[in-house]
Amino acid sequence: MDKLFIVSFLGLLIAVHGVAGNMLYDKIVMLEELESLDIEEDNEVELFDVPFLTSERGGKVLVNVDSFGAVGDGVSDDTQAFVNAWNTTCSTVNSVFFVPPGRSYLVKATKFKGPCADKLIIQIDGTIVAPDEPNNWDPKSLRNWLSFSKLNGVLFQGHGVIDGSGSKWWASSCKKNKTNPCRGAPTALTIDSSSAVRVKGLTIQNSQQMNFVISRCQSVRVSEVLVSSPGDSPNTDGIHITESTNVVLQDCKIGTGDDCVSIVNGSSGIKMKRLFCGPGHGISIGSLGKDNSTGIVTKVVLDTAFISETANGLRIKTWQGGSGYVRGVRFENVRMENVANPIIIDQFYCDSPKSCQNQTAAVQISQIMYRNISGTTKSSKAMKFACSDTVPCNNIVLSNVNLERKDGTVETYCNSAQGFGYGIVHPSADCLNSQDKDTMFAEPRSDDIVHTEHCLNSQDKDTMLAEPRSDDIVHTEL
Ligand SMILES: *[C@@H]1O[C@H](CO)[C@@H](O)[C@H](O)[C@H]1NC(C)=O
Ligand SMILES: *[C@@H]1O[C@H](CO)[C@@H](O)[C@H](O)[C@H]1NC(C)=O
Ligand SMILES: *[C@@H]1O[C@H](CO)[C@@H](O)[C@H](O)[C@H]1NC(C)=O
């Protein structure tokens, strides 16, 4: 969108509201930042993008799990063969940990630890399957199945499949049957405490819980990864990013029973390009702030996505009582199809069997842009900005948003949310600027201050109470 337009748009605002010049200047700076927000895609990790292994392998040392006694019949336990092959791979420069095609290797919970020798490639062309019985799972590794850590400069690639065999885990989840105890389940693939990581072409499916977790990493590139778990499998997030910086996900297709991508605390510089999501719960920042924790997520860009048949489209979710902030997010060029909550900020998130009390503290949400977002919504509230009464959301920017519903009834819900739109905004989001005028034109402040003075909002409580219950904000995944 053209800057001139923004400037004249804000010029109009200034004329109407008579705002002081330097406040307007801050707004323009904020808008320019949001419009141009980008995540550096350095080439550091490209160094490892060697052509597919030829017979000569360009001087690479091939470490085939079969040479270490792996059977690959899907029944024999190949864990020790994988551990031994890893040990050799990790200590050999220029080596390739190779899982050959055409076979299925049963591997129990395993930690593949670095640091390793330089130029490591993990080539997975066959299938790796997890034992399917939760009762026999190693209690020391309840949250991980295949876990890679402390690697610096590594390429995961191949046409293979990582299959968590999760169906018994799902059935034993408390979300499936309330009489089950609530307990964690393993993540299929974890890459932890690593840098310069590339993951290309793999399929991760049927995870016990989250499919793929990137934690405490720097400089990660994930491309052409397919994630697939049934739409009703509990908590099977597609790609979960935590405490990681400079991560690019591109050309991925993700269908699961939970978030397509979830980005949580300590993450910054996250870019997503050309994603296909559905079924599942959509693309999420959060949840953040659970149990009064601090959650910080900054600089997130989603450019080009198709989101189909999901519970949410673009979501930011935070618990009552948290602290920290989400700041500097741009969602753009997104097409939605039959999504229940296409655009949603939910600061009353409560994914717990117990109800959650409202509190005065909350994770602060500001500088969130939605640009060129279109498609169809299942619920009438195509846009929901449900923000904390004591810590309002501010600088929500909508530009060229067009969300339709079959019967034509669409609306925007705001609670304690401030922002503005330009270009087409349908349904109208006037409720973003019908809030307290002081809030709207206030100077950006330190995000650590709790803005109790902004808790006024112009919504009439009676109208709110009269609202139909059926379309109320979904606060829970239960
Ligand atoms: C790994 O290999 C080294 C030799 O390279 C050996 O000393 C060590 O015992 C091996 N560790 C395991 C767990 O096999
Ligand atoms: C839930 O689990 C209990 C105890 O295992 C079982 O008796 C019951 O049939 C289950 N309910 C459903 C709906 O599966
Ligand atoms: C949030 O992330 C920061 C930065 O990585 C970390 O130091 C902190 O412990 C994390 N907080 C929680 C509650 O996980």
Ligand SMILES: *[C@@H]1O[C@H](CO)[C@@H](O)[C@H](O)[C@H]1NC(C)=O
């Ligand atoms: C969070 O803080 C509130 C208010 O101080 C307190 O009542 C509540 O017990 C805290 N919750 C947890 C999980 O620490």
Ligand SMILES: *[C@@H]1O[C@H](CO)[C@@H](O)[C@H](O)[C@H]1NC(C)=O
């Ligand atoms: C808007 O987003 C759609 C869907 O991703 C895309 O096809 C289209 O080219 C975008 N329009 C502009 C003007 O960028």
Ligand SMILES: *[C@@H]1O[C@H](CO)[C@@H](O)[C@H](O)[C@H]1NC(C)=O
């Ligand atoms: C929390 O506050 C929101 C916004 O004011 C309100 O809609 C909701 O009913 C409150 N929830 C509880 C449990 O009090």
